[in-house]
Amino acid sequence: MRVLTGTRSLVRLALRRERIRLPLWLGALVLVMLAVASSYDELYPTVEQRRQFALGIATNPGLVALLGRPYDLVSTGGFTAWRIGAPIAVLLGLMNLQLVARHTRGEEETGRAELVRAARVGRYAPLAAALVVAALADLIFAVLVLLTLVVLGMNATGAVALGLALGLSGLVFGALAALTAQVAETSRAASGLAGTGLGLAYAVRATGDARDGNLSWLSPIGWAQQTRPFADERWWVLLLPLGMSLGLATLAVALARRRDLGAGMRTARPGRARATATLAGPLGLAWRLHRGAQLGWTFGFLSFGAMFGGIARDVGSLLDDNPQLAGIVSRLGGSIDVADAFVASVFSLLALAASGYVIQATLRIRGEETGLRAEHVLGRSVGRWRWGLSHLFFAAIGAALILAAAGGAMGLVYGVQVDDVSSELPRLLGAALVYVPAAWVLGGLAMALVGVAPDAVAVSWAVLGVYLLFLVVGEFLSLPAWLLDLSPFTHTPRVPVVEASIAPLAALGTIALALTVTGLVGLRRRDIG
Amino acid sequence: MQTVIDVEGLAKSFGRTRALDGLDLTVQPGEVHGFLGPNGAGKTTTLRILLGLLRADGGMVRLLGGDPWGDAVDLHGRIAYVPGDVMLWPMLTGGEIIDLLGRLRGGLNEARRTELIERFDLDPTMEARAYSKGNRQKIALIAALAADVELYVLDEPTAGLDPLMGEVFRQYVEEIRQDGRTILLASHILAEVEVLCDRVSIVRSGRVVEVGSLDDLRHLTRTLVTAHTSRPVAGLEALPGVHNLVVNGSRLHCEVEAAGFDELLRRLIDAGVQSLDSRPPTLEELFLRHYDTVMPGSPRVAP
Numbered sequence: 001m002r003v004l005t006g007t008r009s010l011v012r013l014a015l016r017r018e019r020i021r022l023p024l025w026l027g028a029l030v031l032v033m034l035a036v037a038s039s040y041d042e043l044y045p046t047v048e049q050r051r052q053f054a055l056g057i058a059t060n061p062g063l064v065a066l067l068g069r070p071y072d073l074v075s076t077g078g079f080t081a082w083r084i085g086a087p088i089a090v091l092l093g094l095m096n097l098q099l100v101a102r103h104t105r106g107e108e109e110t111g112r113a114e115l116v117r118a119a120r121v122g123r124y125a126p127l128a129a130a131l132v133v134a135a136l137a138d139l140i141f142a143v144l145v146l147l148t149l150v151v152l153g154m155n156a157t158g159a160v161a162l163g164l165a166l167g168l169s170g171l172v173f174g175a176l177a178a179l180t181a182q183v184a185e186t187s188r189a190a191s192g193l194a195g196t197g198l199g200l201a202y203a204v205r206a207t208g209d210a211r212d213g214n215l216s217w218l219s220p221i222g223w224a225q226q227t228r229p230f231a232d233e234r235w236w237v238l239l240l241p242l243g244m245s246l247g248l249a250t251l252a253v254a255l256a257r258r259r260d261l262g263a264g265m266r267t268a269r270p271g272r273a274r275a276t277a278t279l280a281g282p283l284g285l286a287w288r289l290h291r292g293a294q295l296g297w298t299f300g301f302l303s304f305g306a307m308f309g310g311i312a313r314d315v316g317s318l319l320d321d322n323p324q325l326a327g328i329v330s331r332l333g334g335s336i337d338v339a340d341a342f343v344a345s346v347f348s349l350l351a352l353a354a355s356g357y358v359i360q361a362t363l364r365i366r367g368e369e370t371g372l373r374a375e376h377v378l379g380r381s382v383g384r385w386r387w388g389l390s391h392l393f394f395a396a397i398g399a400a401l402i403l404a405a406a407g408g409a410m411g412l413v414y415g416v417q418v419d420d421v422s423s424e425l426p427r428l429l430g431a432a433l434v435y436v437p438a439a440w441v442l443g444g445l446a447m448a449l450v451g452v453a454p455d456a457v458a459v460s461w462a463v464l465g466v467y468l469l470f471l472v473v474g475e476f477l478s479l480p481a482w483l484l485d486l487s488p489f490t491h492t493p494r495v496p497v498v499e500a501s502i503a504p505l506a507a508l509g510t511i512a513l514a515l516t517v518t519g520l521v522g523l524r525r526r527d528i529g
Numbered sequence: 530m531q532t533v534i535d536v537e538g539l540a541k542s543f544g545r546t547r548a549l550d551g552l553d554l555t556v557q558p559g560e561v562h563g564f565l566g567p568n569g570a571g572k573t574t575t576l577r578i579l580l581g582l583l584r585a586d587g588g589m590v591r592l593l594g595g596d597p598w599g600d601a602v603d604l605h606g607r608i609a610y611v612p613g614d615v616m617l618w619p620m621l622t623g624g625e626i627i628d629l630l631g632r633l634r635g636g637l638n639e640a641r642r643t644e645l646i647e648r649f650d651l652d653p654t655m656e657a658r659a660y661s662k663g664n665r666q667k668i669a670l671i672a673a674l675a676a677d678v679e680l681y682v683l684d685e686p687t688a689g690l691d692p693l694m695g696e697v698f699r700q701y702v703e704e705i706r707q708d709g710r711t712i713l714l715a716s717h718i719l720a721e722v723e724v725l726c727d728r729v730s731i732v733r734s735g736r737v738v739e740v741g742s743l744d745d746l747r748h749l750t751r752t753l754v755t756a757h758t759s760r761p762v763a764g765l766e767a768l769p770g771v772h773n774l775v776v777n778g779s780r781l782h783c784e785v786e787a788a789g790f791d792e793l794l795r796r797l798i799d800a801g802v803q804s805l806d807s808r809p810p811t812l813e814e815l816f817l818r819h820y821d822t823v824m825p826g827s828p829r830v831a832p
Contacts, residue, residue: 185619185658186619262658268655268656270654270655271622271624271654271655271656272622272624272625272654273624274624274625274628274653275625275628275632279621279625279629280629280632281632281633282633284629285629285633288620288621292620371616372612372614372615372616373616373617373618375577375580375582375610375612376633376669378580378601379582379605379608379610380610380630380633381602381605381606381633381634381635382602382605382633383601383602525584526584527582527583527584528577528583529582
């Protein structure tokens with residue numbers, strides 16, 4: 001296997017480079033699982049309480065769409081698998097796809113792959129090494145899940161099934177990134193494409209679970225749930241993610257065979273010999289740099305919004321079609337519109353993703369600097385504020401644009417189905433746009449770091465991760481109110497369940513502005529490079 | 530005319546590393562000034578301070594009569610800069626980047642742009658990701674040389690260029706010199722500096738250790754002398770200014786300072802000169818003298 005010579009050394013190199021990031025990811029995911037699993041016994045100690053709880057879930061199709069179908073809520077293991085299965089599958093998928101994209105296309109992009117491949121290293125060794133590291137990370141995750149749940153006194157068989165089901169679904173997205181890394185020319189684009197696949201997998205599963213469940217079989221996240229850990233495990237389902245990972249990896253190798261190192265699938269064509277009138281200054285340059293990501297995110301949010309608009313309709317109609325369930329819901333005090341609650345939850349998730357976009361776009365400033373491209377701009381007649389603002393402009397309007405895309409698409413699809421586009425479209429558009437100031441706060445934080453602590457810009461991702469935990473499993477962490485208050489999402493009104501109010505949004509906007517100005521002042525005062 | 534670059538006692542540290550330690554540099558209008566030193570001597574740091582990208586920790590810096598940190602944007606309209614490491618935006622074409630860089634400074638000379646692209650034999654329609662190191666360098670050079678400015682700040686401008694393109698570059702430098710404009714050229718390629726520069730500042734460990742025209746610098750240093758005489762010459766080792774004397778019968782080889790040259794020749798003539806070869810030191814040898822930290826005063830490598 002000459003084409004794989006050197007894989008072992010490259011695995012060791014990758015593990016060394018990941019020695020901080022990977023343990024942080026795995027540690028956070030396992031801690032989340034621990035928090036959820038250990039709190040169920042306290043929240044619902046008796047079987048009778050758990051039956052009541054299960055009934056509440058069954059009558060909340062919105063929750064089923066967001067998290068999947070529960071198969072056994074009487075056992076703590078079954079509850080854990082249901083409650084955090086889908087969120088962890090998504091996060092693990094994100095970890096896997098970024099990891100693989102970074103160690104394949106990312107290495108080619110920086111030119112380091114050339115250095116490595118010039119040594120006694122086989123053609124496919126870097127690709128193989130990236131996948132091996134991803135698989136190792138997934139395996140370690142599965143082992144940690146097993147240990148955690150067994151220590152908490154859960155059934156070992158179920159714990160093995162849950163760990164493997166989640167780990168293998170994560171690996172699918174690592175293998176997907178191996179494939180997209182052959183097509184895309186940058187690590188960012190490879191992650192973006194694979195991330196779109198991840199979002200699609202989640203949306204397809206949600207659509208399936210909101211209906212008869214058949215569609216969920218098309219999603220690797222659905223497979224993780226169909227393994228049914230702690231509920232009479234179906235082991236054969238694990239073959240699906242395993243087979244898909246192998247298939248995607250094989251396809252990636254087949255594509256890698258057809259291309260040159262550093263090249264994508266696109267054949268290079270001559271471009272413009274002269275710049276157009278729009279490429280005339282920092283803003284024109286920033287547009288060219290942000291354009292691709294901006295379009296990709298807009299398209300992703302548009303599709304996601306449209307799919308969830310369809311689900312919102314299913315969620316709402318489930319109770320209409322089933323008067324018995326509707327009766328139970330109203331007896332439980334559920335006077336809230338289920339569809340509205342679902343919509344609000346979807347937008348709160350999308351808002352976190354949109355914040356990810358804002359952070360990414362803002363950190364371009366730092367990327368241009370460390371990539372030594374900033375000095376071409378700053379070495380000419382462009383001031384630091386003008387340069388920083390050119391990027392911040394696209395980060396800020398980008399957030400509004402992609403949230404509007406999701407809200408508009410959802411409002412349109414939902415509106416058509418309930419025959420009321422004229423009122424649903426503006427209502428859901430508003431419900432999406434209400435998160436713009438919160439996303440800006442994270443952009444402001446990223447900018448403040450760029451200006452004041454440029455070596456610590458990664459902290460903005462960590463903060464986003466913490467806010468995500470607050471949202472997804474906050475209720476299990478018994479966090480003090482002051483801590484939750486540190487999140488801008490805590491202060492954003494959950495439209496359309498509650499009325500939008502201007503005061504908190506204005507306050508968040510002011511905070512975002514203050515952080516941004518702090519960053520710009522810092523940027524003007526510090527050394528570049 | 531005012532001094533173009535006036536730097537005194539410049540200091541800059543990065544953490545515990547002292548990159549510049551009291552550096553002085555003066556560049557007069559119309560001169561091509563070589564800024565010479567090995568890797569890590571502080572050349573790029575100095576240029577980045579002159580560009581206002583870094584803030585000096587101490588010392589005085591004036592650039593075209595202004596403050597490079599505070600007046601950066603205005604000053605940059607009068608400067609063209611080629612960075613030492615040319616990294617470009619991978620998805621833009623070479624032509625787009627040249628135009629963009631021109632517009633960011635306030636326009637470039639269209640006729641010169643066309644001529645430079647032709648002379649440097651650049652395909653402007655290629656995406657920057659596909660350009661080689663040399664081609665990236667050409668783009669930065671074209672963008673700088675197509676600008677009508679008072680001062681050109683060039684950080685190792687010929688790195689990655691083939692000799693043919695290096696020659697094209699030298700022709701443009703000559704043109705700029707004839708126009709009476711100023712160039713600060715940082716380099717470690719001695720031959721290039723020797724050919725192009727009117728004056729040279731040699732920098733080492735964050736300080737300028739030698740400055741002057743090449744003639745000045747040579748004057749301060751030793752001439753290499755090889756001679757064949759009819760009779761052996763004795764007692765040369767005692768002559769002031771003679772170093773590294775090697776006598777092999779009637780053949781001798783030594784280095785001599787300017788002050789001792791006269792007396793050395795007199796002695797050689799007395800001994801009957803059969804052949805004589807004397808040669809001023811190359812910049813290479815000047816350079817080695819300043820970087821010879823291991824054994825100061827050790828024999829130069831004869832070419």
